[in-house]
Amino acid sequence: MTRRLRGVGGPALLVLAAMGTTPAAGQETEQRTAYARLLAAHVRPVTITGIRLNAVDYTLLRADPRYAQAVTDLAGAHPDLLSSDAARIAFWMNAYNLLAIKAVVDRYPVRSIRDGGNLVWPIWKRKVGTVAGRHYALDEIEHDILRARFHEPRVHMALVCASLSCPDLRREPYATDRLDAQLNDAAREFLANPTKGLQAGPDGRTARVSSIFKWFADDFGGPDGVVRFIRRAAPPAVVERLGGLDARGLSYLDYDWSLNDTSRVGAHQ
Numbered sequence: 223m224t225r226r227l228r229g230v231g232g233p234a235l236l237v238l239a240a241m242g243t244t245p246a247a248g249q250e251t252e253q254r255t256a257y258a259r260l261l262a263a264h265v266r267p268v269t270i271t272g273i274r275l276n277a278v279d280y281t282l283l284r285a286d287p288r289y290a291q292a293v294t295d296l297a298g299a300h301p302d303l304l305s306s307d308a309a310r311i312a313f314w315m316n317a318y319n320l321l322a323i324k325a326v327v328d329r330y331p332v333r334s335i336r337d338g339g340n341l342v343w344p345i346w347k348r349k350v351g352t353v354a355g356r357h358y359a360l361d362e363i364e365h366d367i368l369r370a371r372f373h374e375p376r377v378h379m380a381l382v383c384a385s386l387s388c389p390d391l392r393r394e395p396y397a398t399d400r401l402d403a404q405l406n407d408a409a410r411e412f413l414a415n416p417t418k419g420l421q422a423g424p425d426g427r428t429a430r431v432s433s434i435f436k437w438f439a440d441d442f443g444g445p446d447g448v449v450r451f452i453r454r455a456a457p458p459a460v461v462e463r464l465g466g467l468d469a470r471g472l473s474y475l476d477y478d479w480s481l482n483d484t485s486r487v488g489a490h491q
Contacts, residue, residue, distance in 0.1 A: 256291035257320055258395050263288070265393045268487045271480070273417045276390040279484040284327045296320055297352040311372055312396040315380050318363045319391060321351040322384045325360070326481065334479045335384040346383075375441045375451065376405040378434050379412050386478040387418045387432065406455065413456035418475065420452065420460065427466035433477045445469035 264283040265276050283289055296317055304310045322335065325345055329338050339345035346364075349357040360383070368377050382391040389412045396404055412419040412432070421430040435448045442448045446469045453461055480486070 255395065256288040256295060257316065260286060260288045260292055261391070261393050261395065265391050266484065268484055269417075270386055270482075270486045271478070273386045273478060274415055275386055275388075275418065275482055276393065277482045277484045277487070278323065278326075278384070278391065280323075280326060280330050280481075281485060283323070284330060289323075289327070292320060293324060293351065297355065299354045301354055306398065307372060308401045309398040311368065311374060311377065312398050312401050314363055314367050315377060316395045317353050317358075318360060318368070319380075319382050321353075321358065321360060321363070322382060325350040326384050332481060334481055336479055369438075369441065373441070374405075375438070376409055376455075378438050378441065379409040379455075380405060382482075384482055386480045386482055387475070388482065389419070389434075390415075391482070409451075409455040410457055413452060413460060418478075420456065421475065422460060422463040423471065425466070426464060427468070428471040428473070429464055429467055430473050430475050433474045435472070436474045445472055448472065 260283060263286065264279045266279070268275065268277045270277065299313070299317075301310065301313050304313060325338055325348075326332060326335050328350070332338065336345055338350075339348055346361040347359050349359050351358060353363075364377075364381060368374070368381075379389045380392075380396065382388045389408055392404070392408065414420075416422075419432050423429055429452070431448070431452070435442065439445055439448055442451045449467055449469055449472070452464065452467070456464075
């Protein structure tokens with residue numbers, strides 16, 4: 223994709239500062255934060271019930287001291303110090319993904335993140351964690367901040383609600399100075415995954431895509447915009463197989479809300 227976010231290329235120090243690190247820590251890369259080390263240690267590629275994804279080892283993660291430190295860093299963060307859209311988007315996506323993990327850990331073991339809520343008060347609307355001294359629900363971060371303020375559809379390729387059919391949780395945080403490349407990579411990987419992102423039809427005119435593209439179609443510019451996004455963001459080999467695709471050829475994959483837990487590897491394969 224050719225679109226660039228305002229502020230991409232800004233110093234990684236801004237994200238580190240927002241996450242509550244000291245000025246001296248700003249001399250390190252974002253890969254040295256507790257959250258970064260947590261992702262690198264406890265997220266790995268697996269296949270669960272036929273779906274390829276990056277899953278989380280929640281058993282080890284919740285016992286890792288870096289988990290408590292990452293949650294503490296987020297609670298003491300200073301996103302008001304961030305001066306670019308790229309820095310703010312990276313920060314709030316990382317915050318969402320960490321709080322989704324926390325929503326699971328708080329009630330683990332569970333079969334789905336949705337077990338933490340009910341029909342009247344779903345998990346998405348519950349205050350699940352603290353950012354910058356304020357309690358947030360996942361819906362507030364996704365809808366009131368990321369969608370309402372930034373109008374960047376690629377965030378839907380990066381927000382991970384702890385479920386099998388979500389886009390993959392990266393094994394690194396989103397970072398200001400690499401955000402465009404990371405978002406493009408996230409979109410490309412999701413659309414290259416026929417088990418949850420996109421299944422090209424045999425005739426070049428149809429495709430089954432993630433239900434994310436139905437739920438948030440307006441963020442992509444409607445069904446026609448979804449097709450344009452696929453053509454820009456998917457790998458060339460996928461785009462070549464969809465030469466005749468238009469909005470009429472879109473249908474949607476079932477969404478599996480089962481937990482993205484490595485302990486389920488081999489279950490019901």
